[in-house]
Amino acid sequence: MIEINNVCFSYEREILKNININIERGKFYTILGPNGSGKTTLLRILSKSLNIDKGEIFIDEKELTQIKTKVLAKEMAVVPQCTEIEFDFSVQDIVLMGRTPHIPRFCAESEKDMEIAKNAMEITNIWEFRNKSINTLSGGERQRVVVARAIAQETGIILLDEPISHLDIHHQIEIMNQLKQLNKNKNITIIAVLHDLNIAAAYGDHIILMHDQRVYKDGTPEEVLTEDIIGKVYGLEVYITKNPKTGKTFIMPF
Amino acid sequence: MIKRKSIISIFLAIIVCFVFSACGNKPATNKDINTTKKETNLVVYPLKIVDSNKRTVIIEKEPKRIITIAPNITEGIYALGKGSTLVGRSNYDDYPNEALKVPTVGDLLEPSIEKIVELKPDLVITSALFNKDAIKKLENLNIKVLVLSDKENFNGVYDTISKLGQVVNASEKAQSVITNMKKKVSDITKKVASAKKPTVYYVAGFGKSGDFTAGKDTFIGDMIEVAGGKNAANDVIGWKYSLEKLVEKNPDVLICSKLYASKKGIEGAIGYKDLKAVKGGKLLEIDENIIVRQGPRLADGLEAIAKLVHPELFK
Amino acid sequence: MTFIEKKSYYKRVFVIGVFLLGVVIIVATNFGVADISLKQTALIIMSKIPIINNFVSLGGIKYTSVIILLNLRLPRILLACMVGAALSVVGTSYQGIFKNPMADPFILGVSSGAALGATITMVFLKQIHFFGMSMIPCSAFIGAIITTFLVYNIARVGTKVPVVTLLLSGVAINYLLSSIISLMMTFNRANIEEIVMWTMGSFSTASWSDVILLFVITVPSILFISIFSRDLNIMLLGEDSARSLGIDVNGFKKYIFVISTLMVAAVVSVSGIIGFVGLIVPHSIRMIFGYDNRVVIPFSALGGAIFLIICDTLSRIILPPSEIPVGIITSIFGVPFFIYLLYKAKKKAI
Numbered sequence: 078m079i080e081i082n083n084v085c086f087s088y089e090r091e092i093l094k095n096i097n098i099n100i101e102r103g104k105f106y107t108i109l110g111p112n113g114s115g116k117t118t119l120l121r122i123l124s125k126s127l128n129i130d131k132g133e134i135f136i137d138e139k140e141l142t143q144i145k146t147k148v149l150a151k152e153m154a155v156v157p158q159c160t161e162i163e164f165d166f167s168v169q170d171i172v173l174m175g176r177t178p179h180i181p182r183f184c185a186e187s188e189k190d191m192e193i194a195k196n197a198m199e200i201t202n203i204w205e206f207r208n209k210s211i212n213t214l215s216g217g218e219r220q221r222v223v224v225a226r227a228i229a230q231e232t233g234i235i236l237l238d239e240p241i242s243h244l245d246i247h248h249q250i251e252i253m254n255q256l257k258q259l260n261k262n263k264n265i266t267i268i269a270v271l272h273d274l275n276i277a278a279a280y281g282d283h284i285i286l287m288h289d290q291r292v293y294k295d296g297t298p299e300e301v302l303t304e305d306i307i308g309k310v311y312g313l314e315v316y317i318t319k320n321p322k323t324g325k326t327f328i329m330p331f
Numbered sequence: 332m333i334k335r336k337s338i339i340s341i342f343l344a345i346i347v348c349f350v351f352s353a354c355g356n357k358p359a360t361n362k363d364i365n366t367t368k369k370e371t372n373l374v375v376y377p378l379k380i381v382d383s384n385k386r387t388v389i390i391e392k393e394p395k396r397i398i399t400i401a402p403n404i405t406e407g408i409y410a411l412g413k414g415s416t417l418v419g420r421s422n423y424d425d426y427p428n429e430a431l432k433v434p435t436v437g438d439l440l441e442p443s444i445e446k447i448v449e450l451k452p453d454l455v456i457t458s459a460l461f462n463k464d465a466i467k468k469l470e471n472l473n474i475k476v477l478v479l480s481d482k483e484n485f486n487g488v489y490d491t492i493s494k495l496g497q498v499v500n501a502s503e504k505a506q507s508v509i510t511n512m513k514k515k516v517s518d519i520t521k522k523v524a525s526a527k528k529p530t531v532y533y534v535a536g537f538g539k540s541g542d543f544t545a546g547k548d549t550f551i552g553d554m555i556e557v558a559g560g561k562n563a564a565n566d567v568i569g570w571k572y573s574l575e576k577l578v579e580k581n582p583d584v585l586i587c588s589k590l591y592a593s594k595k596g597i598e599g600a601i602g603y604k605d606l607k608a609v610k611g612g613k614l615l616e617i618d619e620n621i622i623v624r625q626g627p628r629l630a631d632g633l634e635a636i637a638k639l640v641h642p643e644l645f646k
Numbered sequence: 647m648t649f650i651e652k653k654s655y656y657k658r659v660f661v662i663g664v665f666l667l668g669v670v671i672i673v674a675t676n677f678g679v680a681d682i683s684l685k686q687t688a689l690i691i692m693s694k695i696p697i698i699n700n701f702v703s704l705g706g707i708k709y710t711s712v713i714i715l716l717n718l719r720l721p722r723i724l725l726a727c728m729v730g731a732a733l734s735v736v737g738t739s740y741q742g743i744f745k746n747p748m749a750d751p752f753i754l755g756v757s758s759g760a761a762l763g764a765t766i767t768m769v770f771l772k773q774i775h776f777f778g779m780s781m782i783p784c785s786a787f788i789g790a791i792i793t794t795f796l797v798y799n800i801a802r803v804g805t806k807v808p809v810v811t812l813l814l815s816g817v818a819i820n821y822l823l824s825s826i827i828s829l830m831m832t833f834n835r836a837n838i839e840e841i842v843m844w845t846m847g848s849f850s851t852a853s854w855s856d857v858i859l860l861f862v863i864t865v866p867s868i869l870f871i872s873i874f875s876r877d878l879n880i881m882l883l884g885e886d887s888a889r890s891l892g893i894d895v896n897g898f899k900k901y902i903f904v905i906s907t908l909m910v911a912a913v914v915s916v917s918g919i920i921g922f923v924g925l926i927v928p929h930s931i932r933m934i935f936g937y938d939n940r941v942v943i944p945f946s947a948l949g950g951a952i953f954l955i956i957c958d959t960l961s962r963i964i965l966p967p968s969e970i971p972v973g974i975i976t977s978i979f980g981v982p983f984f985i986y987l988l989y990k991a992k993k994k995a996i
Contacts, residue, residue, distance in 0.1 A: 126886045150892030157887055163745070164882045164937045174880055178892035183873070185653075230891070440835070539851055539918070540843040541969065573967030574850070575680035578714050601721070601853045605713045 078102040078266070079234070084122065084132035092118045094290045096132070102233070103264040105257065107277035109301075110287030111311060116270045117158065119287070120236050123268070124155045150178035154227035158238040160219040162211050168222050169207040172198055175229035197228035200255050202248075216243035224252060228259065235259075237269040241276070249273075253280050278302055278326040286310060298326045378497060383459060383480040384466075390475065393500045394453035400442055401458035403626030404479060405430055407492055408456075410508050410627035411501040419450045426620065426628070444468050456498070458625075481625070483550040485516060488625050508627055515630040516557070519637050522644050523559025529583035531560035531640055532608075534593065535570055537600055544572045551622055558637035559644075560584065574602040581607055586639055588619040615639045656941055663948040667727070670952050674723050674959045675715060679966045682711045690715045722852035725860060726958040726972075727951040729849075729913050730923055732864045734950025736906040737924030738931075738942055739871055742878040743899055744809050751910045751924040754816040754903070755793040758823035760914040763789020765827050765841050769834045782844070783856075783915040790911035793819060798903065805896050807903075809885075846971035847918035849958050856916045863912045867905045868947055874898070875939040882937070922976045923950055926984045933987050953980070 079100035086093040093115050100106060108116050121127045123134065125141060134141040136152065144152075154175070162171070175197070176190040198204040201221040211219060220243055227235050235256070241249040257280055259265045271277045277284055278298040286294045286301050288310045294301045307315050313330050320327045378390040398419035399405040405424035408414055414429055419436045434450065437443040439460045447455060447469065455469060459480035466476050479494055481487030489509045496505025533551055536543030544564040545551035555562045563582035564572055585608040587593045594616055597603045608614055617639060622632035638645045676687045686707050693702045694716065704712065733751050740749040752758075763785035771781055797819050801812040831838045871878075877898055880888045885895045913920075927950040928942060935941045957975040964970055 121886070124886070124890050126889060146889060146894045147892040150890060153890070155887065155890035157884070157890075159884075162883060166879075166882075166937055170879075170938065171883075174883065174891060177876070177880060180876075539848060540840050541850070567967065571968050573679040573969075575678050575714050575718060576967060578718065579680045579708075579710050581710050601851050602713075602718050605717055 078137055079123070080133075080135040081123075082133045082135075084134060085130050086118060086122055086127060087130060088127075091290055093122070093129075096292055098285060098292060098295065100266065100268065102266055103260070104266060104282045105260045105280060106266070106268045106283045106285060107281035108268065108270045108285045108287060109272075109274060109277055110293070114287040115290050116287050117238055120155070120238050120268070120270060124153060124236055125149060147178060150230070150232075152232050153234040153236060154230040154232040156220075156223050156227045156235065156237040156240050158242075160216070160223050162219075165210045165212055167208050168203060168211055168214070169194065169198070171211055171222055172203075172207075172225045172229050175226035178230065193231060194225075194229045197225040200228060200259075201225040202251065217245060217248055220244060221248065221252065224255075228255075232265070234266045234268065237267070239270055239272060242272060249276065256280070274302060274307070274328045275326075278328065279320070279323060302326050302328060376500075380477065380494065380498065382478040384478045386478070388475055388477050390454060390477075390498060394498070396451060396453045397499070398436060398447055398450060398452040398455045399424065399457070400436065400439060400455065400461060402426070402620070403488075403491075403624040404456050404458060404495065406624065406626040406628060407495045408499065410492075411496055411499060411504045413499045413501055416499065418452060419447065444472075447474065448472055454498070456495070483625060484553065485512070485629065488627075488629050489513070491625065492627060512627070512630040516633060519559075519633055520557060523637060523641055526559050526641050526644060528559060528561040529640060530563045530580065531555050531584045531586060532563040532577060532580070532582040534585055534587040534597060534603075537593075537597055537603060542572045542574050542577065543570045544577075546570060546572075554622060554633050554636055555640070558633055558640050560636070560640040578602050578605065583613060584608055584640060585614045586617050586636065587614060589616040590619065656935075660944060660948070663945065663952075667948060667952055667955075670955050671723055671727065674955050675719050677959050677963050678714070678719055679962070680711065680714045682715060686711060687715060691720075717854070721854050721857050722849040722958060723955055724857050725849050725852040725917065726954040728857070728860045728864045729917055729920065730927070730950035730952070730954025731868060731947035732860070732909045732913050732950075733920065733924040733954075734927035734931075734946035735868050735871055735943055736910055738928040738939065738946045739878060739902050739906060740924075741928060742881055742939060743902055744813060745882060745884075746813070747929065748925070749813075750921070751906065752820075752914075752919065752921070753813065754907065755797045755819040755823065756790045756907060756910045757914060757919045758820045758827070759793025760786040760790040760911060761841075761845050761919065762793075762823045762827055763787070764844050764915075765830055765837075768840055768844070769830055769837050786915035787911050790914055791907065793823065794903075794907040794911070807896065807899055809899075843971065844918050847920035847973035848961070848969065848971045849917055850969055852917070860912055860916060864909055867909045868943075870905055871902065872940075872943050872947075874902070875943045878902075878939040878943070879937075882939075918971075918973070920954070920973045920976060922973075922980050923954055926976075926980045927953055930984065930987050933991050 079098075081096050081098040081100075084093060084096040085091070096119065108119060110116050118127065122129050125146070136144065172194045173186055173190065176186060176194060180186060180190065195204065198207055201224050203218065203221050203225055206214070206218070211222060214222065220240060224237070224240055227237070237256075241252055244252065253276060256267050256269070260267050281298060284294075284296065284298055284301040285292060286306065293310055294306055302317065304315055304317055307313055307328065316329045316331055318327050318329065319325065376390060376392045379387060380390065381387050395416055396418045397408065397413075397416045399408055399417060400421040402421070402424045405417070405420050406426050408417060409427050409430065417430070417433045420430055420433045421438045421442070422435050423438060424430050434446070436446040436450070439457065440462055442462060442465050444465060452474060455474060455476045457476065457478055459478060461476075461478060466478070469476050477498065479491050481490045489512070492505050492509055493502075496502040533545045533555065535545060545555065545562065546567045546569045547562065547565040548568045549570065552562045552565065563577070563580045566576075585597070585603075585606065587597055594614060597614060598609055603609055617635050621628040621635060672688070672691065675691065676682070676684050689702055689704060689707065690712055693699045693704055736751040737749070740751065740753060741747055743749075744753075764782050766789075767781045767785040771785075797812070797815045798807065800815040800819075801807055827841070831841055877893050880891050880893055881895070881898070883891075889895050928946045931942050931945045931949050935945055954972070954976070957979065958972050960979065961970045961972045961975045
């Protein structure tokens with residue numbers, strides 16, 4: 078459904094070299110890799126924040142450059158890494174902004190929009206502070222607000238750039254569970270850049286491992302997260318086992 | 332015998348010489364020279380004169396190379412027939428036409444010291460607004476500066492012309508200029524004495540920079556009254572006025588300067604364009620130089636105003 | 647409480663604000679050097695309103711009073727109203743686009759460009775009158791447009807206009823043009839006063855044609871920006887986020903800049919440079935009503951109009967018959983009020 082063919086991008090230096098990825102609808106993808114390997118840039122070229130130098134990107138067989146911004150916004154939502162907002166909007170207002178692509182020019186938010194926003198806030202457990210100003214929230218709470226906004230956008234694809242890095246473990250699992258639910262129940266394609274290998278293994282159907290501006294390995298967690306590969310990419314010695322409760326791959330560095 | 336006679340004759344000759352030289356020196360020892368008496372026609376040098384900056388300036392002999400830095404003074408020099416002595420003038424001294432041939436040395440506020448020195452003047456005559464630092468600089472370079480300025484009224488002008496006459500050795504001509512001006516003024520006063528006084532407003536400035544006119548205590552305001560008009564702005568002193576007041580007063584006659592396309596500007600200006608004087612063709616132009624410059628043309632200026640205010644009397 | 651929930655509350659407050667504006671206009675019309683009573687003021691204004699004017703007789707009122715009120719005071723009050731609204735709205739939208747609370751309407755070189763155009767005309771082309779009108783507003787307008795165009799193109803990279811580069815470009819050009827103006831003043835001492843008075847901003851020469859010109863440019867522009875106020879909100883999230891929510895960021899910036907430049911150029915050419923309004927009004931409104939541009943934009947327009955009418959009235963009545971340039975009043979009276987609001991906000995934060 079998303080095809081990335083031979084894509085290159087550079088900005089003062091090469092950041093993405095010859096990227097070839099195929100994203101299938103309805104799957105949960107996680108993008109991993111050391112710092113500076115090009116993960117965030119990959120997301121940004123997908124969301125059209127950056128223009129690629131070489132190659133093509135297709136979404137449902139339509140070339141990305143031909144898709145209008147407004148149309149793309151109905152198909153793809155982005156949860157950015159940086160959630161600082163200097164302006165004093167309420168949580169509810171921020172989540173409602175997710176409805177923008179669906180609200181016609183001269184109309185206001187409808188009852189339905191309010192419902193969808195409420196639902197998104199309940200999923201991410203932030204409904205209770207919907208009237209608080211976003212600047213008064215902690216980093217973790219802010220992240221949940223931005224995830225809620227993406228959920229409210231009701232798109233078929235959600236891109237997330239380190240969505241859980243500021244959360245405590247309880248909320249980390251909570252958000253990942255919710256994303257997994259959306260993925261399973263509503264068939265929403267999730268593409269999330271993550272740092273935590275174990276969470277990626279636990280939730281991802283598919284891992285894209287980036288290293289040195291290229292895709293190093295692309296496959297299931299079992300295929301990608303091997304001692305050999307992790308050693309080469311991260312320079313770490315690890316012991317790989319399986320989580321006895323879930324059966325998912327579990328990595329333990331030593 | 333012969334020896335004694337020659338000694339006596341020599342002795343007598345010497346005495347005669349002394350007497351004659353003593354006589355010759357007499358005026359030099361008399362320090363109270365005519366700085367105020369207007370009737371004396373013979374100017375004798377060295378002349379000691381107190382200028383309007385309260386400085387005492389001694390003029391050794393009749394100046395042959397004069398620089399004038401003020402339009403009224405330049406006009407004065409030419410009126411006194413001493414235009415040929417001018418070797419320098421200010422940028423703004425544009426009357427009479429002969430003056431335009433004289434080299435310029437800057438203006439009252441920013442005179443070019445270098446230029447002045449280059450022209451080797453015997454005397455620099457200027458008026459009150461002259462840059463005070465420049466005076467000091469010139470005096471340090473041994474150049475005499477005389478500042479002539481007086482009250483802004485006809486008497487002041489007469490005084491200035493008279494003093495100027497003394498300085499350039501043209502006292503007789505000065506008196507005649509003054510007499511002519513006085514006559515003109517009194518003729519005009521008589522002519523308009525019994526005429527009905529229209530309200531007159533002098534447009535000194537208008538538009539974005541503000542509305543300015545000749546207030547009650549200004550010379551132009553005075554001249555309007557002498558010329559047989561009633562100054563519409565005699566409820567203020569100074570030069571600042573208000574557009575609303577002007578519209579309220581709705582004067583009979585408006586006088587503006589011929590220069591800077593003032594008339595056109597006023598005709599299109601907010602407030603002004605609704606005045607009856609502007610709508611009725613009574614917005615009249617005048618050469619502002621002859622009413623603003625405190626010089627020999629001032630009586631002509633009064634006449635010009637009178638002609639605008641009472642055209643029917645000057646057919 | 648979201649915008650939706652508070653909508654009816656905002657509507658009510660807005661209506662009160664409009665009513666307040668009307669009152670301010672009528673009261674301001676009553677102030678001035680000429681001696682006109684409140685009753686006469688009301689009668690004269692009513693005589694110009696269709697239908698009502700049939701019941702009004704102006705007998706006993708001096709013709710000059712009518713002229714003063716209708717041709718002198720009313721145009722300048724209406725002009726102040728529109729200029730205040732325009733500057734505040736442009737200030738609000740620039741603060742949104744630049745995400746910089748210090749952005750004011752003159753940031754893109756409009757003011758110095760207009761001033762240079764006006765200065766050149768004052769020094770060289772004084773004699774030319776076009777259809778009885780002075781060339782100065784025309785050349786100010788042209789100067790403003792050319793300068794903004796220059797600033798914009800210096801900063802542009804393809805279709806994108808990086809906001810920081812735009813700001814820096816505007817600042818640099820402002821300095822350059824201001825220096826040129828100072829240079830021209832050095833060589834044309836006689837014009838210094840006129841140039842300075844023009845730059846200080848005033849409504850003293852406001853005419854009905856100025857009012858109509860500004861109405862035609864400002865009202866549609868402010869309406870346009872109001873319609874896009876939701877987009878402006880989203881721009882505050884950052885350009886990437888805005889794009890992901892469907893905003894054509896580059897196109898949006900371009901529209902806002904073009905419309906704002908047009909408005910500010912028109913304003914500056916007609917009334918000179920009136921500073922601080924574009925900063926103080928949006929921030930004051932935000933301190934009262936919050937950051938949602940769907941609220942801030944219309945209320946800034948209203949607040950700016952009222953604020954500037956009051957400043958203009960003060961400029962006329964403080965030292966009669968002199969007028970203090972209105973740009974001075976906006977700072978002298980605006981700053982203490984702004985500091986008071988800052989103080990209140992500070993206390994709330996603690």
